[in-house]
Amino acid sequence: QSALTQPASVSGSPGQSITISCTGTSSDVGGYNYVSWYQQHPGKAPKLMIYDVTTRPSGVSNRFSGSKSGNTASLTISGLQAEDEADYYCSSYTNRVFGGGTKLTVL
């Protein structure tokens, strides 16, 4: 299975909003509402932030939100904070494929 496509990097200033895209095909992202997002700080394990496209697990800030249009899913982080600086990965867990990852820099 081919990896999902994410931008290599995005950046934003504190307080701003950013969006990370995740593009797949009709066989994964576009065909099912089974997209998840993970946050990974350097040297740490990934942490689930969003699943089923839009659902936040208990304890995850409501500044994180997910959406989908066609074959592209998106993660939006509003009110950007320094602690949000990390790598972010999307996944289509119908076929257990991950995106290549996006490095978020908080300026």
Added chain:
Amino acid sequence: EVQLMESGGGLVQPGGSLRLSCAASGFTVSSNYMNWVRQAPGKGLEWVAVIYSEGNTYYADSVKGRFTVSRDNSKNTLYLQMNSLRAEDTAVYYCASGMVFDYWGQGSLVTVSS
């Protein structure tokens, strides 16, 4: 509180074998999908294997025939037996629970090098 703790990583020569363990607490391994996911140095996440609650197992093409996922219900522990290891298997290996990888261990580094 759910906790996953990997162990068993280390340095191994090409062609060698290694077995990783993932001890779980706060939930029952046999009642959940349990996955292995790896991350090569400086690279992204790659799903490796899964064992379903009913015992079915599935593998990424890159490890099929060389890796085996299993569990010991009495020890509430997940395993990954890795044979015929290659340099490209060098990575941090994580165990992760559920269909959506909701809980992750801290990872165990496997280095394949002569």
